[in-house]
Amino acid sequence: xxxxxxxxxxxxxxxxxxxxxxxxxxxxxxxxxxxxxxxxxxxxxxxxxxxxxxxxxxxxxxxxxxxxxxxxxxxxxxxxxxxxxxxxxxxxxxxxxxxxxxxxxxxxxxxxxxxxxxxxxxxxxxxxxxxxxxxxxxxxxxxxxxxxxxxxxxxxxxxxxxxxxxxxxxxxxxxxxxxxxxxxxxxxxxxxxxxxxxxxxxxxxxxxxxxxxxxxxxxxxxxxxxxxxxxxxxxxxxxxxxxxxxxxxxxxxxxxxxxxxxx
Amino acid sequence: xxxxxxxxxxxxxxxxxxxxxxxxxxxxxxxxxxxxxxxxxxxxxxxxxxxxxxxxxxxxxxxxxxxxxxxxxxxxxxxxxxxxxxxxxxxxxxxxxxxxxxxxxxxxxxxxxxxxxxxxxxxxxxxxxxxxxxxxxxxxxxxxxxxxxxxxxxxxxxxxxxxxxxxxxxxxxxxxxxxxxxxxxxxxxxxxxxxxxxxxxxxxxxxxxxxxxxxxxxxxxxxxxxxxxxxxxxxxxxxxxxxxxxxxxxxxxxxxxxxxxxxxxxxxxxxxxxxxxxxxxxx
Numbered sequence: 001x002x003x004x005x006x007x008x009x010x011x012x013x014x015x016x017x018x019x020x021x022x023x024x025x026x027x028x029x030x031x032x033x034x035x036x037x038x039x040x041x042x043x044x045x046x047x048x049x050x051x052x053x054x055x056x057x058x059x060x061x062x063x064x065x066x067x068x069x070x071x072x073x074x075x076x077x078x079x080x081x082x083x084x085x086x087x088x089x090x091x092x093x094x095x096x097x098x099x100x101x102x103x104x105x106x107x108x109x110x111x112x113x114x115x116x117x118x119x120x121x122x123x124x125x126x127x128x129x130x131x132x133x134x135x136x137x138x139x140x141x142x143x144x145x146x147x148x149x150x151x152x153x154x155x156x157x158x159x160x161x162x163x164x165x166x167x168x169x170x171x172x173x174x175x176x177x178x179x180x181x182x183x184x185x186x187x188x189x190x191x192x193x194x195x196x197x198x199x200x201x202x203x204x205x206x207x208x209x210x211x212x213x214x215x216x217x218x219x220x221x222x223x224x225x226x227x228x229x230x231x232x233x234x235x236x237x238x239x240x241x242x243x244x245x246x247x248x249x250x251x252x253x254x255x256x257x258x259x260x261x262x263x
Numbered sequence: 264x265x266x267x268x269x270x271x272x273x274x275x276x277x278x279x280x281x282x283x284x285x286x287x288x289x290x291x292x293x294x295x296x297x298x299x300x301x302x303x304x305x306x307x308x309x310x311x312x313x314x315x316x317x318x319x320x321x322x323x324x325x326x327x328x329x330x331x332x333x334x335x336x337x338x339x340x341x342x343x344x345x346x347x348x349x350x351x352x353x354x355x356x357x358x359x360x361x362x363x364x365x366x367x368x369x370x371x372x373x374x375x376x377x378x379x380x381x382x383x384x385x386x387x388x389x390x391x392x393x394x395x396x397x398x399x400x401x402x403x404x405x406x407x408x409x410x411x412x413x414x415x416x417x418x419x420x421x422x423x424x425x426x427x428x429x430x431x432x433x434x435x436x437x438x439x440x441x442x443x444x445x446x447x448x449x450x451x452x453x454x455x456x457x458x459x460x461x462x463x464x465x466x467x468x469x470x471x472x473x474x475x476x477x478x479x480x481x482x483x484x485x486x487x488x489x490x491x492x493x494x495x496x497x498x499x500x501x502x503x504x505x506x507x508x509x510x511x512x513x514x515x516x517x518x519x520x521x522x523x524x525x526x527x528x529x530x531x532x533x534x535x536x537x538x539x540x541x542x543x544x545x546x
Contacts, residue, residue, distance in 0.1 A: 013381035021386060038404055099300045100307065106522025110396075110484035111496070111515050114503040118324055118511075194394040198484045201396060202500075210397065214488075217400035225401055233393040240392065 040223040049227035062231055064207040068124060069189075069196040072131025076188055080136045081181065084143025085173075094144075101140065109134035109195045113202045127199040127208070134195035138187035146180025147173055178251055186244045193236050326509045334509040335516060348517055350493040351482065354410070358417030359478045363471055366422040370429025370470070374463070375455075380430075387426055395420030395481045399488050413482075413489040421478035425470040432466025433459060468533050479525060483518060495521075 052058035200210025315327040486496025502510040
């Protein structure tokens with residue numbers, strides 16, 4: 001009960017804070033101290049956002065961005081997950097892949113954007129590959145350390161109870177590594193989401209939320225910029241909370257693995 | 264829930280660093296270790312050379328490695344590369360310093376005072392999930408092209424990791440420690456400097472580490488967008504105009520080296536310091 005009261009109070013205070021912040025912003029924007037083109041009022045931003053959603057352009061931009069991020073992210077999972085498992089299971093593969101990965105990983109994905117632009121041109125291919133590059137490493141590393149960190153007692157117990165390689169893999173190793181794998185996916189998506197916006201800005205294709213923001217700068221359309229920012233933030237937040245949150249609840253928490261992950 | 268992410272990352276880094284280094288290895292072992300680490304690069308380099316010389320791709324777009332090396336040496340001798348590197352590192356450090364100062368202050372404030380938490384948390388939670396680079400055009404409009412915007416943006420974006428971790432860290436200080444210090448007559452200042460700060464330090468350091476990594480990841484792109492006169496990001500981006508793929512690759516090589524140095528010299532030092540000294544991350 002007290003917990004509940006605490007929560008409503010926190011919620012109320014958050015609302016009050018945000019309302020106050022909005023009011024201050026609105027007052028500054030209307031004061032005419034800054035150029036209205038640079039600091040649009042909140043109703044203007046909201047009107048732009050609604051208008052762009054209504055005429056479908058914002059939805060189309062979001063669809064392009066989502067397509068690129070999902071494509072690159074799926075590619076990263078398809079490559080990173082098996083490779084991570086292989087690295088953890090076979091020493092030889094680990095010895096070959098690990099030095100390469102350690103050398104490539106510190107290179108920020110954006111550093112490769114100009115190179116990829118030269119190689120693959122402007123547009124989808126470059127963006128998808130940048131997303132893929134950014135998302136693969138968290139996926140790979142978390143899978144690798146997840147499989148390695150499976151409790152050896154579980155393996156021996158399963159082996160003693162007569163589990164064959166196949167059963168060992170699907171019934172023990174994969175569930176055991178799943179907290180790490182899901183964390184890896186989460187991090188990979190976060191990186192992918194950052195990468196897609198940046199890649200769209202630099203490798204200026206003609207659709208996508210990152211491109212909208214960057215393009216709006218040319219024409220001082222700060223309202224369009226802020227509207228796109230809202231959409232980007234909302235989509236990222238939605239994915240983080242809804243998709244990965246429910247994925248976690250459906251798998252790891254149900255299997256009671258979360259405490260093992262915390263160590 | 265928020266603390267589990269950095270913890271996972273820690274495990275990852277420890278696993279990586281723990282594997283190849285073994286102090287009690289003899290000379291022969293070390294040689295074999297070096298050979299084993301070099302071998303993959305030789306294979307990839309060979310494949311690269313073959314593809315470059317076979318002429319599958321245009322020569323300008325896919326230069327052989329010796330050409331990249333030559334460009335690298337030339338740029339180094341002329342001092343151009345060094346100038347770019349220094350500018351980039353300075354920008355990284357000043358942006359990160361901003362994030363560290365403001366991030367830790369805000370985070371600790373949020374952890375200590377309920378009112379500050381109520382005021383700041385909604386604002387921070389709204390700004391944090393937006394990918395940092397999305398703010399770039401906005402910052403460029405408001406603060407103009409160039410250095411100031413770039414540093415400000417890097418600081419702004421990397422401060423969120425610092426804020427969240429400092430906040431969590433202060434909140435994670437055990438209530439018993441605080442109460443026992445108080446019952447032993449510690450005043451507010453001593454409580455803060457002797458109990459809360461040391462207790463929260465592992466988290467704060469993790470936050471700083473994540474913040475620095477984030478600053479590094481975003482800085483290169485910021486340099487491309489903000490049209491700064493010097494900087495590795497700008498070097499790479501500018502080379503594209505003239506199809507100077509070799510210059511580009513040389514720039515990327517320097518970026519990789521700085522990234523690796525950050526990883527090995529800074530992050531792992533911090534990691535060892537926290538893990539070893541406090542034994543809190545692994546417990």
